[in-house]
Amino acid sequence: FTLAPGMIAPLTPPCYDTAGTPLSKVHLLKMEAFFLKLSKDSSPLPSSVSTESAAVCPEQDPDLKPWNPGHNEDNRVEITNGKKFLLSSSATVHSIHITSGGKLVIKDNVEPIVLRTRHILIENEGEMHIGSEICPYQSNVTIILYGRADDGTQPDTYFGQKFIGVSRGGTFEIHGEKKLSWTFLNKTLHPGGMEKGGYYFERSWGHRGIIVHVIDPKTGEVVHSDRFDTYKVKGESARLVQYLSEVANGMILSVAVNDEGSRNLDDSARKAMTKLGSKHFLHLGFRYVPVVPILPAQRLYYREKYSEKLADKIWQNELNFLSPPFWFSVRPKLTVTIDTNVNSIILTLVDDVRSWKPGDRLVVASTDYSMYQAEEFQVLPCRACKPNQVKVAATYLHTGEVVDGVDMRAEVGLLSRNIVVLGETEKQCYEYSNKLCSFFDFDTFGGHIKVSFFSLIRLELIHMGQQTMGHYPIHFHMAGDVDEKGGYRPPSYVKDVSVHHAFSRCITVHGSNGLLVKDVVGYDTLGHCFFTEDGPEERNTFDHCLGLLIKPSTLLPSDRDSKMCKMITEGAYPGYIPKPRQDCSAVSTFWIANPHNNLINCAAAGSEETGFWFVLHHVPTGPSAGMYSPGYSEHVPMGKFYNNRAHSNNRAGMMIDNGVKTTPASAKDKRPILTMISGRYSPHKDADPLKPREPAIIKHFIAYKNQDHGAWLRGGDVWLDNCQFADNGIGLTLASGGTFPHDDGSKQEIKNSLFVGESENLGTETMDNEIWGPGGLDHRGRTLPIGQDFPIRGIQFYDGPISVENCTFRKFAALEGRHTSALAFRLNNAWQSCPNNNITSRVFFGEPGPWFNKLNMDGDKTSVFHDVDGSVSQYPGSYLIKEDNWLIKHPDCIDVPDWRGSICSGHYAQIYIQAYKPANSQMKIIKNDSPDRPLSLEGALSKSTHYQQYQPVITLRKGYTVHWDKAAPEELTIWLINFNKNDWIQVGFCYPKKTTFSILSDIHNRLLKQTYKTGTFYRTLQMDKLEYRYPTKGYYYWDEDTGLLFLKLKAQNEKDKFAFCSVKGCERIRIKAVIPKNAGISDCTAMAYPKYIETPIVDVPMPKKLPNTGLVIAPAISGYLVVQSGKPKVVRSDAGHISSLCAD
Structure with a gap:
């Protein structure tokens, strides 16, 4: 670019380099020479970047003219045609419009300035500056956006009311005084300074x-x-x-x-x-x-x-x-x-906080389950404070240390800045949007900032946002690529900003890519705080951002709580009946609509629902419609997710699951658009499911004191490494997709991680604390996640395949009337349980381990996982199964009553049996060597579906019979699941006499949604002939005397390690039966046995027990024991606590 001859004015302190170091006069003289050289030989910058701001302090432009308009609410200010004004005193105007080369600069080094206006619009080469990156603003300025929604003012057709708006070609730059944005406590804060609190x-x-x-x-x-x-x-x-x-x-x-x-x-x-x-x-x-x-x-x-x-x-x-x-x-x-809150206390912090001055406002996050234990403080004078200390007064205990190996240090955020944008509000709520005052007792019509490009550094936003769509504290709207890909050097950014006591979100990224959001504190707002909107937003980076006290909002179904969900039905089809927990109830601190974004060093420290939620848009919504092909966001690889933390959230610290409805309401689906729906994430290279998988990597994630879940992660390859979970209702649930993994061949895994059931962070007992009771190894009083009898779990198995490797479990202690388990299966589970769920590489237990519950749904009955190296059972290669599941149990299995389970050996797989006409039967399956121990299954699907699906885990190379409590289904489809090539079982299906059959085999490719026939089965009169199977021909044996149709189910193709189906697709057998009318119940048990009873044979001998006969106790670390599970019985720790190793 070319600098005008008079543009280089002497640079004067205070100015800083990019590392925050003050520049000396020598540095500044060198920079003047550097900028003069740039005027001769530099290439141009994008038009939206101000050349002057890159060179000198904004107020040193010699063309600026003093401007002090006084106070007149009717004064509509136009700064146009190259006019340049320098505001040096407080003012009140109707509005400010900066366009056609106009420029407004706020003067520094003056008394505090307050500028009141209804709105500021910057466009068409117009500019507004408060400081610059090289010359941060040092004085105090407040921009107040005033006006009521119903005061008769004509809103701008694009921006609305009470706004700072930047259109294409406009420049808006704010650079406030340098202050540390947020840090951590480095010492526990006790109320009033007393260690025991209230x-x-x-x-x-x-x-x-x-x-x-x-x-x-x-x-x-x-x-x-x-x-x-x-x-x-x-x-x-x-x-x-x-x-x-x-x-x-x-x-x-x-x-x-x-x-x-x-x-x-x-x-x-x-x-x-x-x-x-x-x-x-x-x-x-x-x-x-x-x-x-x-x-x-x-x-x-x-x-x-x-x-x-x-x-x-x-x-x-x-x-x-x-x-x-x-x-x-x-x-x-x-x-x-x-009440110990009688004295002020000195906060000891991790970082140097000398930039925080007396009078500044801070917020300290809750370190308990309730996000409402976050506290605001004003910094008090403190001559005795060290550089990393400030003085405040506190009501709650805030942890400032690593507890039982988990970093639970409270976040401490700075709210105050010397540049403030404030939305002026009324004293009470008024309804500018439908039913608002049914949910809020305060005015929610704040100001908002809407831009396509700007740079904001060190700014405070108060009472910003509105309960109307598109009006948020900071809103990057349809800016496209704002990084180098879009020609912006440096990328557009928001840094060191605080947004608090806001009325709609914190930072909204809408149709914009490559934005940097760094060192932002979002506190006490309505709706998703850090919000990506339509689905195509990617390459954005949220770095070292803190969000806390995030409450429900009326805007989107996902923002709403149950009351809002029931009362707000705009956009729904007539007759819609909301289901709040399914359709709504998802407000989150970080709402990420496209996984291809980066979250680094961020903290979600308290939300009504969830901390981090990755949600999927099958197609882009809103003005972004058409920006990617269907399914792109469900397959795009995840960006960086590193060193993040979540606590004090009601629902979960982190979620990867669900999508949003991308079509309007209709008679077929009455739910409004953007309602929460199911969604499955399966990352692949280039977002192409036909290309190799690219796992989503979650590293150094910390989740503690979340009421329901530390994390619920559903998808294809989702891998966790070096994570920490403590004091969550359930630490971690890994899920794939219900019946099948959505991305067959993928797995979820966690390794090198720590799980703590109940830590030494006991929480604070208060009058409004509803859940307080005994817990932990010593049964001391403590806050509890859900209820006194809720079964706390470390890792919860759901679906599969899942791998747990080199993890440590501590302080999972059962109490009378309350079960607790380090490893557990999802309760009330109707879906499948995968025998490829693996525990390996020295998993350590501090207290009780897995629990096989007594619930009665199909998934509860078929729970199983593989103890690869004996970490759980001390029998390497064994499987832990439900104690009464004789489909996979044999006589040499070792019963463990405390676990309600058994330790077994064997080769296991699954069959999925889909039944049509009828679809509401109970299925009974019997292994021929245990006819007196059948397993009854209700089916995984609701009774209203047109077919039912049964998903037993079976022992390979065995015989079975299948029976029904109603008439036999007219159609059956049997899927071979987790069968390797040549694996087989033989099954006899019960049918009435005189039934005739048509049986074929096929392969179904779920990814390509293609099915092709592979063979036909013919009747044989010799049972032995079932062994013969040809590429296109097989046999069935119909024993009409017993009513059993026999098939040998044998896999013909190879299978990848973690795949449910073969490399060619899912191998299936399909039976169509013509059943005589009024045939009655199809239960052939009495006729089948003893005719087809078999002698139990243990095909896979039980492994030898590891040589140690009891618990292997690792060295004590920080006052607790790391205990490796050994002998499966009741054990006693050194502290004298008695509990079952797997006591749930």
Whole structure:
């Protein structure tokens, strides 16, 4: 580019280099010479990048003219035709329009400036600057966007109202003062500085008498408590006197009476209490209830309250309600609370925070299950603070350390910046959009910024966003490629921005690619916070971004909670009945509509639903329609997902699952567009399912204190490495696709990772905390994820194939009435369980391991996984199965009652039996060597479908019979699943006499959706002839006396390692039967046995047990034991805790 001769003005501090180091005058003189050289020989930059801002401080442009318009809400400002203004004082105008080479610069080094306007529109080579990258703005400026939605102002057809809008050709740059955006606690923050935090105690009937608590004034800890029933028991007075005499000097003593305590309170006890300072115990009467906090020997604080209750009425005055006076009965209730939030405390942080000044606002994330334990603070003056410390006052405990090997340090975000854009709001809600005030009691019509290109650095956004589509705090709208691919050098970016107390999202990336979003803090907003909108957005990078306290919004079905989902039905077809948990309820901190984006060093620290959600658009939606071919986002490889963390989310820390409906509502599907639907992710090279798979790699992910799941990941190749999970309801569920893996041949795996059931992070007990109870190895009180009896699980197997390698499990401890397991299968599972689910490479257990539950759905009955190296069972190569599943059990299996399972050996596979006409039968399958132990299956599909599917795991090279509780199906399709070439079983299907059959074999290629016939089966009168199978010909044997149709099911083709089907496709046998009318129930069990009973033969001998006979205990690390599972029985740790190794 070419610089005008007078453009290079002397550069003056404060200016910084890209590393944040202040530039000296020598540096600045060298830079002047550098820019002069550029004027001679440099190539042009894109037109949307301001040349002046790249060269000098914006306000040093010599063509700028002072501009101080004063305060006039009717003043419509036009800055056009090359005019350049420098604003140096506060102003109020109607609007500002910068176009045709116009320029507005906010002057630095002045008193704080407040600019109030309805909107600012920048277009057609217009520019607005507040500082620059080389000369950050040092003063304070606030842009206030004002106006009501219903005040009669004509909205802009594109931008709407209350906006800063940048159209093509416009430039908007903000560069505020350099401050650290967010960091971590480096030391646990205890409320009031006391390590034990607060205390809450409540009792009613059944806890009568004098209640005493002894409290340590240094920590706030209740060191002892007791109850003395001086109403009923005479000896309790003497015990109370003795107890009081033994309390150490300096302790705080809290004494209260619940219900009644005077009848047997003798003089010695009354005098002892009076000596300690009580005014009321000497004359304590019937149902007087004094509360006495006192400090023996050295009383520092004293307050005594009492009230009186006579008969069954409380208080002796009439109640002054607006309705007529009345009396009512109540229950006695005693509440003791200890609030330690009385002093300020110094926060110790990971990074140097000297850029945070007194008066700045911070937010510290919750480190408990509730995201509402996030706290806002104002930095207090602190001369004693070190460079990594600030002073605040706190209510909740916030962890600042690695707990049991899991990094649980709370995030601390800076909200304050010296440049602020603020949406002016009303004092209460008004309905500018349908039903808004049914959900919010505050005004949600904030300001918004909508752009195609700009650079924002170090900016604070407050009360931004609106509950209308397209109006968000920062909105990159249909900008296309904003990185080098689009000719932008450097790429467009948003850095060091805080968005808080917002009304619609944080950062929206819409139809834009290659954007850098870095060091952004999003706090207390409505709807998805970091939001990619239509599906084609890719190559965007979210680096070191923090989002917390993310609440539901009305905009999209995925934003809405249950109430909103039921009440907002716009866009639905008449008769639509919402199903909130399926259609809505997905609000997330990071909503990623295309996996090909990068998330690095980010934290999702509290959402109503989920932290990170990768959701799929089968086709692009909205104005992006047509930008990619159908299915692209379901197959595109994932970008970088590295070093991210999620906690304090209700539903999950991370989700890869589901899609959104991309078609409008119709009579066929009444749901509105963008409703949540099913979706399957299977990454392949170039997003082409015919090309090699490219696994999605998730590294160094941390998930803790998420109520339901640490992560729920469904897809093709999804691989986790070096991850940490702790204190989640369920740590990790890996799922493939229900009946089949959506991407056959893929697998999910996790390796080198840590799972902690219940850590030393006990949480904070508060009055509004609904779930508090015993837990952990020592049964101490703690916050719990869902309920006191919820079965906590480490890894949950679902579908498969799944591989668990070199993982460690700690502190999974069962309690009476609550099961806990390190490894478990999904409860109430109707789907298949894959025998290729592998546990290998020294999986370690700190406490109980796998659990085979007693639930009664098909998937529950067929649970199985392969213990490759004996990490679980100490029998290398064995399988762990359900104890009563005799389809895969043999006489040499070892029963483990504590596991409700068995350790077995064998070669296993699956058959899928699809039944038509009828499709609602129960199927019974019997292995011929165990006829008295059948397995009954209900089917995986709902009863309303036109066919049913049964998915048993079977032992290969064995014989079986299949029976029905209704008439036999007229059509059967049998799929050979996980059969290697030449694997076989023989099956007899029960049919009524005089049934005739048509049987063929085929191969179905699920990827290409192609099916071709491979052979026909003919009837033989000799059972032995079933062995003969030719490329296009096979045989069936129809034993009409027993009603059994026999087939030998044998795989003809090779199979890849993790594939369910052969390299050519899924091998199937299809049976069509003509069944006599009124044939009745097809259960041939009585006729089949003993005719076809077989002697049990153990084809695969049980492996030898590993040489160690008990638990292998690794060295203690940070106070806990790493225990490798050994002998499958009840074990005792060094701490004396007794629990089952697999106690669920």
